Amino acid sequence: MTEHDIRRLIEDVRQGALPRRSFIQRLVSLGLTAPMASMLLVNAGVAQVAATPPVYKPTKRGGGGALKLLFWQGPTLLNPHFATGTKDNEGSRLIPEPLAPWAAA
Known part of the structure; x- marks a missing residue:
């Protein structure tokens, strides 16, 4: 596939004739990574636009209020x-919130 072919595919995505997913699948089948294929679209000005940001709706239990914890000490x-x-340690974990806990040997 030449550069001209890729530019034609990008133009097809821009016009709506080719879905983004199909474009990415084609380039992945050629050996490109999915993020690289997505970046080609971003650089061409065909970035996916989010319609509106999601509105936060608190759940019923807790309702998005204060978090209360009960410790023995x-x-x-x-x-x-x-x-x-x-x-x-348990009390301070809420502030930085580590992705993975560690245990001293």
């Missing part, structure tokens, strides 16, 4: 760097 520090015990 309440945390005294919310700074994870100064946390010395389990109670402080």
Whole structure:
């Protein structure tokens, strides 16, 4: 596939004759990665536009209000760097919210 063919496919996506998903699947089948194929569309000005941002609707239980936690012994520090015990570690986890917990050996 030549550059001219890719530009023609991008133009087809721009006109709506070719869906974005089909465009990306074709380029992936040629050996390009999906993010690279998507970037070709972004650079050509055919970025996918979100209609409207989703509106936040709180669920019934909690209703988006204050979060209350009950510990057997309440945390005294919310700074994870100064946390010395389990109670402080658990209390301070809510602020930085790590993606994966770690355990000391």
